[in-house]
Amino acid sequence: MSPSRPMAGTCYPPFRSLMNSHRTGLPGGPRVQDLPEATAARLPEYLRVLQHLADAGHETASSEGLAAAAGVTSAKLRKDLSHLGSYGTRGVGYDIAFLVRQIELVLGLARLRAVALVGIGNLGRALAGYDGFTNTGLRIAALFDADPNRIGEMINGLPVRSLDDLPWVVAEEPISLAAITTPASAAQAVANQLVTAGVTSILNFAPCVLAVPESVDVRKVDLAIELQILSFQEHRRRPEGAR
Numbered sequence: 497m498s499p500s501r502p503m504a505g506t507c508y509p510p511f512r513s514l515m516n517s518h519r520t521g522l523p524g525g526p527r528v529q530d531l532p533e534a535t536a537a538r539l540p541e542y543l544r545v546l547q548h549l550a551d552a553g554h555e556t557a558s559s560e561g562l563a564a565a566a567g568v569t570s571a572k573l574r575k576d577l578s579h580l581g582s583y584g585t586r587g588v589g590y591d592i593a594f595l596v597r598q599i600e601l602v603l604g605l606a607r608l609r610a611v612a613l614v615g616i617g618n619l620g621r622a623l624a625g626y627d628g629f630t631n632t633g634l635r636i637a638a639l640f641d642a643d644p645n646r647i648g649e650m651i652n653g654l655p656v657r658s659l660d661d662l663p664w665v666v667a668e669e670p671i672s673l674a675a676i677t678t679p680a681s682a683a684q685a686v687a688n689q690l691v692t693a694g695v696t697s698i699l700n701f702a703p704c705v706l707a708v709p710e711s712v713d714v715r716k717v718d719l720a721i722e723l724q725i726l727s728f729q730e731h732r733r734r735p736e737g738a739r
Contacts, residue, residue: 528602535576536602541566542573543599550592558589605633610669612695614686615678616641616649616656619701623677624651634673638665642682659689666693673697680704687714 545565549557559577563570577583577590580598584590600606613624613636624639639656641647649656657665665671674695676683683702690698697713700706706714 531579531602535579538566538568538572538576539599539603542576543596543603546592546596546599550596555592556589557592559584562590600633603633607633609634609673610637610671611635612638612640612662612666612669612671612674612690614640614659614662614674614676614690615682615702616643616646616651617677617679620677621651623675624654637669637671640665642678659686662689663693666690666695671695673699675699675701676706677701 542562545562546557548565559570559574563573566573568576574584577595580595580602582590582595582598597606611634613620616624616639620639620641624636629635636652636654639651639654640659640662641656642659644658646656647658672695674690674697676686676690676698678686680702683700683704684706687698687700687706687708691708691712696711698706698708698715700714700716701718703718703720705716708714
């Protein structure tokens with residue numbers, strides 16, 4: 497017996513004053529589409545730091561404190577946040593709650609986004625049970641696998657579904673983001689199914705390059721390559737023969 501269909505995802509309360517500016521740009525800043533990619537890539541780290549500060553009861557934060565916690569210079573942080581129209585207040589700093597809302601809006605997290613996870617091996621299982629998605633604006637909404645022995649298994653409150661269910665689950669949630677944690681040999685076929693179902697953003701953990709339409713964004717996470725880069729750093733620090 498197949499698992500029942502899940503309820504559609506819920507939303508965070510809308511930030512109306514900011515949402516109205518999303519189409520043309522943030523107050524005092526450029527359109528979201530014009531935000532430099534390097535700045536956009538640093539915003540999630542700023543958001544993480546700000547949320548930790550908010551959870552600790554802080555209402556404001558200095559640029560120096562935010563920068564140190566995020567691992568950037570205060571000048572870079574101020575420039576990044578200026579693109580959002582946030583300049584802080586001299587002697588006070590940045591309003592944490594407002595800055596969190598601004599960054600969530602820019603990152604498209606004003607609405608809680610559903611994510612599909614395909615491939616419930618060791619890595620997929622770990623991601624499905626990962627608690628770090630709390631307060632990120634993202635939630636793992638559906639799990640898929642091709643192994644009949646895994647279908648129907650419950651992980652972190654979610655059933656593992658057959659890939660045959662992918663089209664209607666993606667449509668019903670709805671889901672536009674997905675993570676692939678399958679072996680490399682299966683990743684391209686899975687990507688094809690995701691794209692056909694309407695997924696437009698893919699995080700690929702499989703050690704291969706995916707061929708997708710230009711309208712689909714893919715980010716690749718290869719743990720082996722990252723470790724090899726660190727190995728290079730170690731080798732440069734301590735060449736062969738050195739101890």
